[in-house]
Amino acid sequence: MGAVGTFRFDLCTLPPEAEALRGEVREFLRETLGDMPPVKRARSWGGFDREFTRTVAARGWIGMTWPRRYGGHERSALERYVVLEEMLAAGAPVGAHWIADRQSGPLLLRFGTEAQRERFLPAIARGELALAIGMSEPDSGSDLASIRTRAERVDGGYRVNGTKVWTSNVHRADYMIALFRTRVVPEKKHEGLSQFLVDPKSPGITIRPIIELSGAHHFNEVVFQDAFVPEDMRVGEEGAGWKQVGAELAFERSGPERYLSCLALLVELIRAAPADPGERMAVAIGRLVAHLATLRQMSLSVAGMLQRGENPNLEAALVKDLGTNFEQEIPEIVHGLLGCEPTARGSDLQQVLGYLVQHAPSFSLRGGTREILRGIIARGLGLR
Amino acid sequence: MSELRSILADTVTRLFTDRVTKDVLETAEQGQWPAALWQALEESGLTLPLVTEKQGGAGGTWGDAHVLLAAAGRFGPPVPLAETIIASWLLSESGLEVPLGPLTVAPVHRGDVLRLERGSGGWRLSGTARRLPWGGSAGHLVVVTSPDGPASGARAMVALVAAGHAQVTPDHNLALEPRDTLVFDNTPVLTAAPAPPLIPGDIVWLCGALARSAQMAGGLESLLAQTVQYAGERKQFGKPIGSFQAIQWQCAILGEQTAAAASAAASAFSAADRSGPAEATFEIAVAKSRTGEAAGIGAGIAHQVHGAIGFTYEHSLHFVTRRLWSWRAECGGESYWAERLGREAASRGADALWPYITSR
Structure with missing residues (x-):
């Protein structure tokens, strides 16, 4: 019997400069968001507002950790973490830069050509370039390596045929980073994949909306029919796509957005509670507060590992699965405690509940399903 | 984790790996005090992490205590290590001498009120302390009382009581760790002192x-x-x-x-x-x-x-x-x-x- 050394969650204390930044961000959000209604705050990083994104960029809070020569600000990962958690906690509409700041920018920094970095990173950091991610296909969800969209070499680039689905916000984005099959290697589906920067307005690309059960439109189907992608828009080496996507998904899984999506509802639940709540309500709220505080500590600990240049893949998967369970539990608990009907109108609580009840099922799907995460965790524990 | 702390973790892990055997766990469940295990812990200086070095302790931090207690959780040594750590810290903080041997602390049961009164010849303790870990087998008991009950904000008192002065009703928890009820009736106290302001009655x-x-x-x-x-x-x-x-x-x-x-x-x-x-x-x-x-x-x-x-x-x-x-x-x-x-x-x-x- 001994300690399990497979995962580590060392406590992370934020440095003073990060805490000082928190005050600035809060002040900015108070001024910029004003009295934005709770139901809008509940959209979290689903809110897409280019003007807001440009304002955030002007403060230097996009591409914070990137080198200055690419428009970045060379600040620490922990300072960036504070900006992210404050934006999420306030329900700021960060959707127009979230993807680029979180994963596309770091991907280009690591694997992109110098020309790609110079062209795209400063524009992202200025808040002028929104990116979308094209990975899933109609027959390839969790089994991502089975994608079939083909990019065949032609003169000066590639000819692309196939279909991507669940491509969030590509109808509003300036570019998408898509994963295509550049070579078919029988029996080796992880080989022959490559990533590309694609202009969604190019000829041969058709974007069709996929409406969510709530009636909202984020998702799209993207059909490629002999679409041309220039050679210099390939990201990284041909055939290295799987490795690159793995690194990208680690960024996608490790942030505070994986436990804060229902914070707006917990806030409204506390608002609905009397100053002297009954025992049942106090226990329910207190338990959620304990989970929230613990998840934040765990999430910060992952941020600390990223700051030190470590690779917290297992830890990120643990926090994401715990975090999305927590997010999905909050609407359930509000239901059970108050029995109030989730609606589109009515009280703030009802509206926030209405929005989140309809969106919560996606929390344990996006960025790697619960099932995939638990597989990653089991492998990390030595079981696969 | 600092280097000193990882040495501490290695030391306690090695000690428990060697000493907290299935046999030790089973005989403790039949009521036998694991004297050799306790002696080894004391000799390795692992029982008083929060006591100043001047008072014979390790002069460490709560972070060090955490290392010891997490290890105690992994191995389940059938001794009052947690209680001794807390009791000795309370004595040390109150400027009282820390005795050798296993200690326990009271009150640990909600609603238990212990009263400390100054009588002729010193302080005396009265009241019932329920479900005390190793209440009957620890050498000494450290009690924290406050005049208006454990939850009040009034200045608390810390007192040290020697074993053998209370009426003991033995019991245990599901893990067969002793959880004894002790009744004090005007029982003499070895030493007592007001707790420092940062130590409340609870x-x-x-x-x-x-x-x-x-x-x-x-x-x-x-x-x-x-x-x-x-x-x-x-x-x-x-x-x-x-x-x-x-x-x-x-x-x-x-x-x-x-x-x-x-x-x-x-x-x-x-x-x-x-x-x-x-x-x-x-x-x-x-x-x-x-x-x-x-x-x-x-x-x-x-x-x-x-x-x-x-x-x-x-x-x-x-x-x-x-x-x-x-x-x-x-x-x-x-x-x-x-x-x-x-x-x-x-x-x-x-x-x-x-x-x-x-x-x-």
Whole structure:
């Protein structure tokens, strides 16, 4: 019997400069968001507002950790973490830069050509370039390596045929980073994949909306029919796509957005509670507060590992699965405690509940399903 | 983890690996005091982490105590290590001499009130202390009292009482750790002193919850290690059961609960080092309620994966799970601490939730 050394969650204390930044961000959000209604705050990083994104960029809070020569600000990962958690906690509409700041920018920094970095990173950091991610296909969800969209070499680039689905916000984005099959290697589906920067307005690309059960439109189907992608828009080496996507998904899984999506509802639940709540309500709220505080500590600990240049893949998967369970539990608990009907109108609580009840099922799907995460965790524990 | 702390972790892990054998655990359950184990702990200087070096202790931090208590959770040594750590800290903080040998602390049961009165020839103690860990076998007892009961803000008193002066009714918890009831009737006290201002009347309750959080988090680590190992070894349908997704899922959830418990406990000890346990009530409440919930889920999964063999006395799994089931309720269960957190959150108000969480 001994300690399990497979995962580590060392406590992370934020440095003073990060805490000082928190005050600035809060002040900015108070001024910029004003009295934005709770139901809008509940959209979290689903809110897409280019003007807001440009304002955030002007403060230097996009591409914070990137080198200055690419428009970045060379600040620490922990300072960036504070900006992210404050934006999420306030329900700021960060959707127009979230993807680029979180994963596309770091991907280009690591694997992109110098020309790609110079062209795209400063524009992202200025808040002028929104990116979308094209990975899933109609027959390839969790089994991502089975994608079939083909990019065949032609003169000066590639000819692309196939279909991507669940491509969030590509109808509003300036570019998408898509994963295509550049070579078919029988029996080796992880080989022959490559990533590309694609202009969604190019000829041969058709974007069709996929409406969510709530009636909202984020998702799209993207059909490629002999679409041309220039050679210099390939990201990284041909055939290295799987490795690159793995690194990208680690960024996608490790942030505070994986436990804060229902914070707006917990806030409204506390608002609905009397100053002297009954025992049942106090226990329910207190338990959620304990989970929230613990998840934040765990999430910060992952941020600390990223700051030190470590690779917290297992830890990120643990926090994401715990975090999305927590997010999905909050609407359930509000239901059970108050029995109030989730609606589109009515009280703030009802509206926030209405929005989140309809969106919560996606929390344990996006960025790697619960099932995939638990597989990653089991492998990390030595079981696969 | 600092270098000194990882040396401490290695020392205590080695000692427990050698000394907390199945035989020691089983004979302790039959009522035998594991004298050799206690002696080894004392000789290695592991029982007084929070006592100043001048007073014969290690002069360490709550972070050091955390290392020892998490290890105690993993191995389940049948001795009052947590109680001795807390009791000796209380004596040291109050400027009182720390005696050798195992100590226990009171009161640990909600509603128990102990009264300290100055009589002819010194202080005397009266009242009933229920379910004291090793109450009948510890050499000395450290009592914290306050004039208006344990929850009041009045200046507390810390007193040291020698064993053998109380009327003892022996009992034990599910893990067969002694939980004895002691009745004091004008009992003479060895020494007593006013506690420093940062030690309130409910300090034993708070520190007890803090210690049990670390022990439960340690217990979960042991469950995870045993369960993953068993899932890799046990074969059914021609392959290790750990190759089945259903079992992998269970182990993944156990891993998540173990990680959450460890983080919550570590955070509370770190807060205790920043500002003292009394000012770390929020983190202690979070830790006790979160580790307790994790303990319930974790024990269930560990038994499910181990199947019938884990349900036997022959197997060693129960040395951990019976402790978790007991510790979970001691010094306030999940609902007690959650209710406190919930009431505080409601009185601070909805918009203070996030600022408060990030200020801790």
